Amino acid sequence: KAGVTQTPRYLIKTRGQQVTLSCSPISGHRSVSWYQQTPGQGLQFLFEYFSETQRNKGNFPGRFSGRQFSNSRSEMNVSTLELGDSALYLCASSLGTGEETQYFGPGTRLLVL
Amino acid sequence: DAKTTQPPSMDCAEGRAANLPCNHSTISGNEYVYWYRQIHSQGPQYIIHGLKNNETNEMASLIITEDRKSSTLILPHATLRDTAVYYCIVRVANSGGSNYKLTFGKGTLLTVNP
Numbered sequence: 001k002a003g004v005t006q007t008p009r010y011l012i013k014t015r016g017q018q019v020t021l022s023c024s025p026i027s028g029h030r031s032v033s034w035y036q037q038t039p040g041q042g043l044q045f046l047f048e049y050f051s052e053t054q055r056n057k058g059n060f061p062g063r064f065s066g067r068q069f070s071n072s073r074s075e076m077n078v079s080t081l082e083l084g085d086s087a088l089y090l091c092a093s094s095l096g097t098g099e100e101t102q103y104f105g106p107g108t109r110l111l112v113l
Numbered sequence: 114d115a116k117t118t119q120p121p122s123m124d125c126a127e128g129r130a131a132n133l134p135c136n137h138s139t140i141s142g143n144e145y146v147y148w149y150r151q152i153h154s155q156g157p158q159y160i161i162h163g164l165k166n167n168e169t170n171e172m173a174s175l176i177i178t179e180d181r182k183s184s185t186l187i188l189p190h191a192t193l194r195d196t197a198v199y200y201c202i203v204r205v206a207n208s209g210g211s212n213y214k215l216t217f218g219k220g221t222l223l224t225v226n227p
Contacts, residue, residue, distance in 0.1 A: 090157070
């Protein structure tokens with residue numbers, strides 16, 4: 001089975017721009033979670049989507065949003081980028097029917113200048 | 114979710130067993146212990162998880178104490194490629210999908226030396 005894929009792998013943006021990141025889960029997985037990893041804050045949970053609905057949410061401002069499509073692929077959007085948004089953005093997928101194991105993708109490295 | 118405590122770093126000689134401890138003294142009865150590892154700048158890799166009993170898979174063994182307040186991840190024959198940050202996570206199960214957040218601490222940086 002193919003693993004979780006994320007595109008793009010690397011991205012450079014400037015302050016004030018917006019960015020959209022994509023995540024394709026493992027085939028058959030319906031839950032997609034997003035995490036932000038920075039050197040200062042470590043790995044932090046952003047939100048989780050299941051069946052095209054946001055089911056769980058972390059403590060991030062409204063500039064961070066996401067959506068999930070009917071094929072379970074998910075996108076994450078960050079508007080009005082700030083320097084502090086520079087991070088590794090990770091998505092993880094799982095079956096979604098319970099608290100099963102989450103499998104992570106390779107991440108998207110975002111640099112905001 | 115219960116808080117976990119791990120040593121910030123450990124060293125291990127190549128070919129020897131690496132034993133990574135984790136303390137989770139406030140764990141609840143319905144919380145699993147999960148282990149992930151992250152090689153520099155890659156996505157975390159799932160290793161193993163357990164509830165009460167010891168578990169073993171092709172990557173590692175997980176030993177959970179009888180009172181469930183601590184656990185040890187064992188890599189039986191460490192290689193240089195096992196150098197990574199290892200995270201111990203305690204997570205509620207069976208909450209009907211209301212708790213999908215994995216709470217990562219700082220983990221243990223395991224360095225395998227030749």
